[in-house]
Amino acid sequence: MRAITTTVIDSAPLSVRELARAVGAEDQWVLRLVEVEILHVDTPAEPPERWHFRSADLQRALAARRLERDFGANLDTAALILDLQSELRRLRALMGAHGLA
């Protein structure tokens, strides 16, 4: 069997359309994620056609999708929950790095 060519999306980032497809959403939904700062783009002044998204963005978009669906969270609330989750993981990693986890 021939091994399939693979790409880590951080070396070939996703467009708005590709990210939307990957999470089963419309392009407009991805733009809303940027608006509420769940996703951050390097070049916000550029038109959305030029925006790029990496693994961490896909992970956050999927998590936002689940929060929206599972808990009926609106995207502003989802943004806060995701930030708190990130902070929790950062602190746990810090504890781990100091042998406290």
Added chain:
Amino acid sequence: MDFKDYYSALGVARDAGDDDIRKAYRKLARKYHPDVSKEADADAKMREINEARDVLQDKEKRAAYDQLADHVARGGSPDGGFRQPPPGWDEGFEFRRGPNAGPADQADFSEFFSSIFGNRGGMGGAGGGPRAAYRERGEDHHAAIEIALEDALHGAERQISLRAQEIDDQGRPRLVERKLDVKIPAGVRPGQYIRLAGQGLPGHGGEPAGDLYLEVRIAPHRLYRIEGHDLYMTLPVTPTEAALGAHVTVPTPAGGQVDVTIPKGARGGMKLRIKERGLPGKTPGHLYLLLEIALPPADSDAARAAYEQLAKAAPFNPRQHLGG
């Protein structure tokens, strides 16, 4: 394969309404969410309730599941074992992905779920026949792949098995298992996604297939812990090495060894950095060594005498700051 009782997984009655299911799900999801739960089996429970919710909140899937549950209750084997859905169990049902369902949701669902609904959010065309005029790009598909740290360091090829629902020439769904040989690039990190173009669900009406996204997970390693690009390892040193300084030999993740200088007066918890010996990449990570002072056992007269001599030679009160 055991039959899964989705109603008892959520703790709801067979006639529970959408609202009851939603409330039960939310309550359990808060209890078992991996970020906050103290339960030992939180991950498995979360997967179970996600799966139950996915079926019971979708009218079509729920109706098909109920029919299957009735069938098993009537004619199931005495031990309640479940082998496979009866032929034609899904006739008349057509599953579609709900407007709020993401394609990643089924990545971790059970074999039981896959045997009924396939490893995807919905299946089109069951009993509906081919849709000649229907044109749509295939949906993207998600799965996870767990690799060893060594695979992330050196790159590797791994075979994965995926099961997905496909529609045959008669428009009937069938479960197809396929194997893919996947190249793991060196330097890949946990949480990154590998994209396999065209390996998602097939398109309709000549449109291209979707893509497959594999979320990378790295199995725990006996020596190293991963943090972004960096690797952490606990390095035990003796009190003598910590106090007087020393040169020690340490294995490196990519193989081989490196000489490390322990500075004089080193303390437990001190972090030493070995530059660019972490995960490879455009910006290579570092290897961090966390010092841990390991006490020589006082298990002989000579060792006990040496400790007593040290106490006399270097009087030291580590509790001074406590007023002790």
